[in-house]
Amino acid sequence: xxxxxxxxxxxxxxxxxxxxxxxxxxxxxxxxxxxxxxxxxxxxxxxxxxxxxxxxxxxxxxxxxxxxxxxxxxxxxxxxxxxxxxxxxxxxxxxxxxxxxxxxxxxxxxxxxxxxxxxxxxxxxxxxxxxxxxxxxxxxxxxxxxxxxxxxxxxxxxxxxxxxxxxxxxxxxxxxxxxxxxxxxxxxxxxxxxxxxxxxxxxxxxxxxxxxxxxxxxxxxxxxxxxxxxxxxxxxxxxxxxxxxxxxxxxxxxxxxxxxxxxxxxxxxxxxxxxxxxxxxxxx
Amino acid sequence: xxxxxxxxxxxxxxxxxxxxxxxxxxxxxxxxxxxxxxxxxxxxxxxxxxxxxxxxxxxxxxxxxxxxxxxxxxxxxxxxxxxxxxxxxxxxxxxxxxxxxxxxxxxxxxxxxxxxxxxxxxxxxxxxxxxxxxxxxxxxxxxxxxxxxxxxxxxxxxxxxxxxxxxxxxxxxxxxxxxxxxxxxxxxxxxxxxxxxxxxxxxxxxxxxxxxxxxxxxxxxxxxxxxxxxxxxxxxxxxxxxxxxxxxxxxxxxxxxxxxxxxxxxxxxxxxxxxxxxxxxxxxxxxxxxxxxxxxxxxxxxxxxxxxxxxxxxxxxxxxxxxxxxxxxxxxxxxxxxxxxxxxxxxxxxxxxxxxxxxxxxxxxxxxxxxxxxxxxxxxxxxxxxxxxxxxxxxxxxxxxxxxxxxxxxxxxxxxxxxxxxxx
Numbered sequence: 001x002x003x004x005x006x007x008x009x010x011x012x013x014x015x016x017x018x019x020x021x022x023x024x025x026x027x028x029x030x031x032x033x034x035x036x037x038x039x040x041x042x043x044x045x046x047x048x049x050x051x052x053x054x055x056x057x058x059x060x061x062x063x064x065x066x067x068x069x070x071x072x073x074x075x076x077x078x079x080x081x082x083x084x085x086x087x088x089x090x091x092x093x094x095x096x097x098x099x100x101x102x103x104x105x106x107x108x109x110x111x112x113x114x115x116x117x118x119x120x121x122x123x124x125x126x127x128x129x130x131x132x133x134x135x136x137x138x139x140x141x142x143x144x145x146x147x148x149x150x151x152x153x154x155x156x157x158x159x160x161x162x163x164x165x166x167x168x169x170x171x172x173x174x175x176x177x178x179x180x181x182x183x184x185x186x187x188x189x190x191x192x193x194x195x196x197x198x199x200x201x202x203x204x205x206x207x208x209x210x211x212x213x214x215x216x217x218x219x220x221x222x223x224x225x226x227x228x229x230x231x232x233x234x235x236x237x238x239x240x241x242x243x244x245x246x247x248x249x250x251x252x253x254x255x256x257x258x259x260x261x262x263x264x265x266x267x268x269x270x271x272x273x274x275x276x277x278x279x280x281x282x283x284x
Numbered sequence: 285x286x287x288x289x290x291x292x293x294x295x296x297x298x299x300x301x302x303x304x305x306x307x308x309x310x311x312x313x314x315x316x317x318x319x320x321x322x323x324x325x326x327x328x329x330x331x332x333x334x335x336x337x338x339x340x341x342x343x344x345x346x347x348x349x350x351x352x353x354x355x356x357x358x359x360x361x362x363x364x365x366x367x368x369x370x371x372x373x374x375x376x377x378x379x380x381x382x383x384x385x386x387x388x389x390x391x392x393x394x395x396x397x398x399x400x401x402x403x404x405x406x407x408x409x410x411x412x413x414x415x416x417x418x419x420x421x422x423x424x425x426x427x428x429x430x431x432x433x434x435x436x437x438x439x440x441x442x443x444x445x446x447x448x449x450x451x452x453x454x455x456x457x458x459x460x461x462x463x464x465x466x467x468x469x470x471x472x473x474x475x476x477x478x479x480x481x482x483x484x485x486x487x488x489x490x491x492x493x494x495x496x497x498x499x500x501x502x503x504x505x506x507x508x509x510x511x512x513x514x515x516x517x518x519x520x521x522x523x524x525x526x527x528x529x530x531x532x533x534x535x536x537x538x539x540x541x542x543x544x545x546x547x548x549x550x551x552x553x554x555x556x557x558x559x560x561x562x563x564x565x566x567x568x569x570x571x572x573x574x575x576x577x578x579x580x581x582x583x584x585x586x587x588x589x590x591x592x593x594x595x596x597x598x599x600x601x602x603x604x605x606x607x608x609x610x611x612x613x614x615x616x617x618x619x620x621x622x623x624x625x626x627x628x629x630x631x632x633x634x635x636x637x638x639x640x641x642x643x644x645x646x647x648x649x650x651x652x653x654x655x656x657x658x659x660x661x662x663x664x665x666x667x668x669x670x671x672x673x674x675x676x677x678x679x680x681x682x683x684x685x686x687x688x689x690x691x692x693x694x695x696x697x698x699x700x701x702x703x704x705x706x707x708x
Contacts (some may be wrong), residue, residue: 008387014380038401039414046405046446094328109469118400118418119392188451279379282299 011109020274021121029124036128037135055139062091070214081245088147090213093240096137096172097179097233103129104183106192108280115281121180122277123270126187130180137172148244158249161245168243170220171236178232178262184269191280212237217249229254232261287389289470289502290352290375295384296371297345297526344370345381346526352470357496357503359517361510361533361541367526368506372396372472375504390469390502393420396476399459404448408458409441411447412529415462429465436491457484464491470502471495489551489685492516510538510583511647511677515685539583541678550575557597565603566656567666569595569633573652573671585678586693588644590670592652595635602696605629605664607636608655611645619650619691627662643695645678646688 063084069078071083073275078086104126108115111125121166151157190196208214211233219227228234235254316566345367352358360368372381375386376394401418402411416426426433434440437458439450447455473492489512496516497505507513513520513534520537522529530537553570554560560567571594575584592609606626611619624636651672656664677688 007389009389010387010392012374012377012381012386013384014382016380028422029417031423035417037407037415039410042410043403043405114401114418116373116378117396118394120418121419122680278377281379 003273005151007087011190016275018242018271018275020270020277026121026124029120032120033124033128033131036125037132040128040132041135046177052139055136059088059091059095059140059143062095063088065090066214076215078220079218079247080157081216081241081247082151082155082183085148085151085157085216085245086216086241088144089241089244090237092137092140093172093175093237094208094211094213095140096133097175098208099128099136100133100176100179101183101186101202102204103133104180104196105186105190107183108277109187109194112281122186123273126143126180126183129183130176133179134172139219144244159244162246163241164239164246171240171243174259174262175233175236175240177266178236180260181266181269185265187274188269188280192283199279207231208236216241216247222240232258234258235250286354286356288351288390289354289388289390291506292348292350292375293385293387295345295348295371295374295386296343297367297374297379298341300341300383320580325652341520343526345601347372348384348526350521350531352502352504354502354633355496355500356519357505357517359513359520359538360504360523361513361520361538362523362529363473363545365525366523368523369396369474370505370526371523372474372506376472376671379448388470391420392472393468394472395419395463395474398456398463400463402447402459404441405446407446408434408437408443408450411458412462412656415459419463419466420468425467433461433465436464437704453484459552460484462521464488464495467499468501472504474506474516475508483686486684486686489516509677509685509687511679512685516536521564522608526576534706537579542580542583542674545674552670557599558703560597561667561699562596562665565599565658567597567599568665568667568670569597571595571652571654571667571670578642584673585676586645586647587642587678588675590640590673591637592640593635593637594654594670595633597629598629598657600632601630602660605634606657607658608657609638610653610655611651612651613691614649614651617691619645623657626657645675646690646693647675649674660679 004188041052045054048054050057066087067083070087107122107126107129115122126165148159152159186196186200190200210231212220212228217225217228217234217238235258237248238248238250239255240248242250292674303426348367348371357375360371370379372394372470372676373396375388375427376379378394378396383628391697400414401415403414413423417423434443437454437460439454442450442454446609447458450458492503492505495501503516505516512663517534519532520534520541521531521567522537522541530540550571551572552568553572554568557567557569558567562568569591574591574593576589576591577584598605603625605628607624609620609622609624613619622638624638649672652671654670656667658664
């Protein structure tokens with residue numbers, strides 16, 4: 001019956017691989033990835049009055065609230081950076097991370113119906129979600145640049161571009177990767193153990209408070225700073241502000257720590273996703 | 285000789301029953317420990333059918349092995365829950381088998397539902413693209429076939445309208461149109477034709493026929509319509525409770541399936557009046573449906589004349605009795621109510637029979653109920669659903685594969701003549 005494995009194009013058995021799909025197979029589904037990104041955009045703004053403008057309204061409204069609450073009422077100092085610029089940068093970057101993470105963490109739960117009816121590499125789905133949020137980030141970055149530009153022209157705040165500007169795209173990519181990696185990890189866990197879903201939404205909200213989104217790391221008391229620095233996102237947020245606004249608190253050790261943790265989580269989560277992905281269809 | 289494109293080797297699929305949650309994490313750890321570290325067999329995989337094992341899990345597929353050659357169309361039949369869809373899902377790479385291997389050559393596309401990847405908020409045009417991508421088409425492929433797809437679906441005017449505003453018929457037509465233009469080497473189709481109207485079903489079957497016959501593609505096809513299976517497929521596989529009951533040339537397998545499924549319900553009989561259904565007036569002794577077939581293995585189709593034979597114990601002397609036969613569809617509509625002539629009967633056994641000519645009923649399931657009546661008006665005993673049977677479809681020289689309309693399908697004298705031949 002068997003004529004040797006070499007003559008077959010594909011084989012399905014009970015073993016799932018850690019390595020998942022080869023790059024050629026993923027490449028052949030690139031149109032699906034683009035199509036899904038398009039679909040995310042279309043669906044979000046279908047039948048809304050403001051349409052894609054919501055991409056900008058959401059951070060603007062958040063910005064007003066944060067400046068009012070954290071700066072005017074609570075009185076958090078933002079160093080030499082004007083509060084509006086400081087919060088704008090934090091909000092845009094944090095939105096990217098949190099939406100990437102929560103958007104991918106429910107991959108299996110949200111797509112159970114589709115995954116049960118047709119085969120395609122499952123990882124295409126979370127990758128398309130990340131790309132959707134990356135595109136939105138690009139649009140929001142324009143807003144951020146406008147805010148920075150406004151303040152550097154009409155106020156005493158001036159940006160001195162330095163070599164760190166090169167790190168700007170690097171921080172964004174790394175934060176995207178960290179969001180995807182955590183999302184992949186939690187997509188597998190939430191598919192199996194549903195109560196984790198609640199933990200994801202709650203956790204991401206609390207996680208923001210140990211990330212320098214609403215305060216600069218330099219204002220954190222020395223004895224608590226280690227807690228914030230344990231968070232691999234902290235150096236990335238500080239580096240982001242350093243590269244764009246010229247002020248951030250970062251050492252190369254911390255940066256190395258972030259990069260290593262991010263890559264470790266990515267590799268681990270991808271392996272787990274590949275290994276478990278095909279089995280989860282029976283469970284969700 | 286055509287090459288083998290799919291080889292299924294000792295396939296098993298086990299599903300756990302009950303809720304997954306409490307304790308499953310512990311089980312996962314235990315399974316991981318025994319299979320990955322101690323290198324023993326999965327402690328939760330068992331092929332035995334002990335009552336305890338059956339309670340926890342069900343084997344949806346058991347020891348399935350077969351080969352499919354290039355260009356073959358294979359029909360998969362079996363009652364609900366026999367594992368047909370599970371088998372298709374494994375070959376489509378949607379779920380993993382618990383044991384066993386499937387090997388194959390060429391690109392596989394599966395059509396397990398109509399409208400996979402469709403989103404109601406998106407327009408027809410957007411849905412064609414996204415659904416096409418999801419089913420494995422490339423952008424260039426969709427672009428070249430786009431006009432063809434729209435034409436096939438017949439929704440030209442609404443192509444830029446969100447599909448949620450479509451009628452359900454339009455939605456299904458558009459969804460199938462995308463799927464119909466897939467060009468895989470192996471096409472896997474589940475019972476998707478159950479949706480849609482007769483006209484649509486006809487179009488789909490026609491398209492599938494075209495695909496399998498002219499384009500030489502390999503097809504795996506699940507259907508409950510024996511007519512469709514017979515028309516489309518060269519070979520058939522009969523699954524029964526996860527096991528392969530028969531595999532081979534289509535007519536043989538279909539007939540075997542139909543006769544086995546039907547036999548059990550065609551006869552009922554009782555040895556003594558005490559255990560028989562009935563009351564103090566009458567007790568049923570036997571009821572039987574006898575098809576007039578030359579060969580008992582032939583299928584029971586609409587051409588076959590039937591005889592209903594019954595007998596009962598009459599418990600009283602000097603009774604003026606008659607019987608009535610009621611034929612119903614499963615939906616409970618009465619097709620006919622035929623009374624027997626009445627006669628005086630004494631204590632003892634009374635027999636009766638009724639002949640139902642062939643070419644009268646339509647294809648499909650039916651059931652008989654009986655009533656025994658005193659003095660032409662007083663029902664003594666109603667015997668509900670005493671016989672159930674299903675008539676197979678039969679068509680000759682008719683290029684129409686949809687469900688035939690009507691509760692009956694009598695062969696009536698019907699003429700079509702041309703009286704004049706003039707150019708208008």
